[in-house]
Amino acid sequence: MSGLILSRRGLVASAAAGLGGLLAGCDQASRSPQVLNILQSAEGLSYRTQRLLQSGQPLAREFSHSDLSPIFKVNGTEHPGGDAYKALLDTQFANWRLAVTGLVPRPLSLSLAQLRAMPGRTQITRHDCVEGWSAIGQWSGVPLSQVLRLSGLAANARFIVFHCADELAAGSLYYESIDLVDAFHPQTILAYDLNGAPLEVGHGAPLRLRVERQLGYKQAKYVMSIEAVDRLDNIQGGKGGFWEDRGYEWYAGI
Ligand SMILES: Nc1nc2c(c(=O)[nH]1)N[C@H]1C(S)=C(S)[C@@H](COP(=O)(O)O)O[C@H]1N2
Ligand SMILES: [Mo]
Numbered sequence: 001m002s003g004l005i006l007s008r009r010g011l012v013a014s015a016a017a018g019l020g021g022l023l024a025g026c027d028q029a030s031r032s033p034q035v036l037n038i039l040q041s042a043e044g045l046s047y048r049t050q051r052l053l054q055s056g057q058p059l060a061r062e063f064s065h066s067d068l069s070p071i072f073k074v075n076g077t078e079h080p081g082g083d084a085y086k087a088l089l090d091t092q093f094a095n096w097r098l099a100v101t102g103l104v105p106r107p108l109s110l111s112l113a114q115l116r117a118m119p120g121r122t123q124i125t126r127h128d129c130v131e132g133w134s135a136i137g138q139w140s141g142v143p144l145s146q147v148l149r150l151s152g153l154a155a156n157a158r159f160i161v162f163h164c165a166d167e168l169a170a171g172s173l174y175y176e177s178i179d180l181v182d183a184f185h186p187q188t189i190l191a192y193d194l195n196g197a198p199l200e201v202g203h204g205a206p207l208r209l210r211v212e213r214q215l216g217y218k219q220a221k222y223v224m225s226i227e228a229v230d231r232l233d234n235i236q237g238g239k240g241g242f243w244e245d246r247g248y249e250w251y252a253g254i
Contacts, residue, residue: 046155049180057185060212063124068195069135074202080166080222093206100147102227103154112192112206118142121189128254129216139210141191145184157228161235162209165222168242176220177232177240178211187212215252217243
């Protein structure tokens, strides 16, 4: 995995180049003391986080096109309610932004076009729901690690929380969380396509998490913001996720 170290600056540079206004004029900007500082501080990732990047976690099994399920069931929320989501959907998410907040040195607000311009990853994997069904689908998206390299992470960040647009129970927005090992796992992506087409509303449009070594309820749909935190006990029910607050395991390993 040493290639990761060698290519880290290149990855950040190419990601930033696709981000237009965020780090405009890459060549010139890269000579400014501020940007040099960011690059030289390894994009704000701590030693601990950089070691995680290289920790060689096992991959979930990947499948081939002939294994794709003819139908990928929709489960949980099928269509978020409320005017805010409807307004975003009406303009095909042109005004949607992914907020990256919390314990990050550089908070971000990323459009779908900016996310699609970043280096992406496509994987064919099996989704397993605790309710006893599974489906194989092809997911394309941006590795969460790419986004976190851009935002950086404070040294005390321990978890990434995904805040969703849908209220699955009255007053409770769906949310999920993972630790940094899963956040930097190469198959952990913020997916915008399923089977080569933009996510349909049922599957979490415009963006959903794929964290392939865990069960279905960890695969947060309708992700609106991601937040780096040092603890989970002060968020909603305190157990790190909508279903976790209702008794499910936080680490839902398959
Ligand atoms: N925001 C949100 N994410 C969610 C859910 C949900 O209801 N809301 N359901 C979860 C469960 S239990 C499963 S099995 C999968 C279903 O994803 P799918 O509808 O794309 O099959 O999404 C997960 N992520
Ligand atoms: Mo599920």
